[in-house]
Amino acid sequence: MNPTPKLLGALAVAGFLGAALPANAHHAFSAEFDAEKPIELKGQVTKLELVNPHSWLxxxxxxxxxxxxxxxxxxxxxxxxKEKGITKASLPVGSEVSIQGFRAKNGKNFGYAVTTTLADGRSVKTGGAQDAPGAQAAAPQ
Structure with a gap:
């Protein structure tokens, strides 16, 4: 069976359209966070965003x-x-948590969470980057 010119044209257009869609780039830990600046902070939850590819607290x-x-x-x-038991119910607004992780390279109030200690005392590995130094544990300076 020989493909028709219309079929080939349609496949070419589909290929170009697929290539033109924006890609969600995944970054390495080292692109945004500083492995030389471990931090440990305690505070009250104001918001939890469970979104792909990375959630934010x-x-x-x-x-x-x-x-x-x-x-x-x-x-x-x-x-x-979710597999580790982290849901909106486990981190409600107003609950106190402690986070060990690494500070953002830009110096702003952002970081990468390696371990989060919940209000009930459970400590959970909350980071997802495979190349984060805290795939072990972050020790604050």
Whole structure:
């Protein structure tokens, strides 16, 4: 069976359209986070976003001067977190958590969460990057 010119044209157009769609690039840990800057923070949950490819947890952290700063921490994928018992119910707004991880390279209030200790005392590996130094454990400086 010989393909017709219309079929070949349709396949070519489909190929071009598929190539033109934006790709969701996945970044390495080292692209955004600094392995030389481990952090450990405690704060109150303000928001949990269970989205692919990385979930995010936001918390209010009391600063040494008494002010409060909102921090965002990258977590692993929602499915991986769910397998570990992390859901919106386990991290409700207002609950206190402690996070060990690494600070963002840009110096802003963002980080990569390696281990999160929940209000009930459970410690959970919440990071998803395979190349993160905290695939072991982050030790604060």
């Amino acid at each position: 936001y918390l209010d952290v009391k600063q040494p001067d008494g002010s409060v700063a909102n921090w965002g921490f990258e977590f692993g994928a929602p499915f991986s977190l």
